[in-house]
Amino acid sequence: xxxxxxxxxxVSASVGDRVTITCRASQDIKNWLAWYQQKPGTAxxxxxxxxxxxxxxxxxxxxxxxxxxxxTLTIRGLQPEDFATYYCQQTNSFPFIxxxxxxxxxx
Amino acid sequence: xxxxxESGPGLVKPSETLSLTCTVSGGSIxxxxxxxxxxxxxxxxxxxGFLSYSGGSTNYNxxxxxxxxxSLDTSKNQFSLxxxxxxxxxxxxxxxxxxxxxxxxxxxxxxxxxxxxx
Numbered sequence: 001x002x003x004x005x006x007x008x009x010x011v012s013a014s015v016g017d018r019v020t021i022t023c024r025a026s027q028d029i030k031n032w033l034a035w036y037q038q039k040p041g042t043a044x045x046x047x048x049x050x051x052x053x054x055x056x057x058x059x060x061x062x063x064x065x066x067x068x069x070x071x072t073l074t075i076r077g078l079q080p081e082d083f084a085t086y087y088c089q090q091t092n093s094f095p096f097i098x099x100x101x102x103x104x105x106x107x
Numbered sequence: 108x109x110x111x112x113e114s115g116p117g118l119v120k121p122s123e124t125l126s127l128t129c130t131v132s133g134g135s136i137x138x139x140x141x142x143x144x145x146x147x148x149x150x151x152x153x154x155x156g157f158l159s160y161s162g163g164s165t166n167y168n169x170x171x172x173x174x175x176x177x178s179l180d181t182s183k184n185q186f187s188l189x190x191x192x193x194x195x196x197x198x199x200x201x202x203x204x205x206x207x208x209x210x211x212x213x214x215x216x217x218x219x220x221x222x223x224x225x
Binding site: 042101 | 152157
């Protein structure tokens with residue numbers, strides 16, 4: 001099975017900051033990677049699919065990049081509503097494992 | 108737009124079978140792929156399994172495969188999860204979701220909490 005890691009596990013940031021989250025796959029997943037945002041008490045929300053494609057309705061301050069095994073989610077100009085936990089997920093091969101998550105909280 | 112709603116018992120006894128249903132509204136279940144995901148209290152997301160729109164193809168998390176069945180009922184626009192021989196470790200918030208073009212989960216239900224306890 002493909003294993004997914006994320007770093008950092010948590011990050012403290014201020015409104016307006018740029019935040020970068022890294023996701024690494026244990027083997028080549030090409031661009032079969034999605035990013036999700038989850039706020040407490042709510043279901044995850046899809047942000048990015050195919051590593052770099054912004055889901056409809058998601059603000060353009062979110063962006064994704066990467067191919068193969070290393071991927072990045074960047075939030076430019078962090079907004080109060082962006083404080084949440086972020087998960088990556090590979091959809092290259094079953095099982096479609098999620099990363100352990102990165103919590104973005106207020107500094 | 109498409110909406111998903113999980114339903115099922117909130118409490119299940121150890122060793123019994125956990126049964127959940129996801130009802131799809133606003134669209135046909137026969138056009139996409141479907142998944143179950145769970146989240147133990149205070150933990151991350153765990154992918155449970157995946158079902159093709161025809162119901163003819165399923166893929167399960169190996170850690171659950173021996174106890175798990177996911178199936179489709181196109182007549183009711185529903186898909187379901189059955190997890191046998193549950194333990195307290197199966198206590199979690201269970202989500203159903205739609206898998207889209209590159210199998211990303213683009214529509215989620217609100218989730219339903221299942222507690223395993225005697």
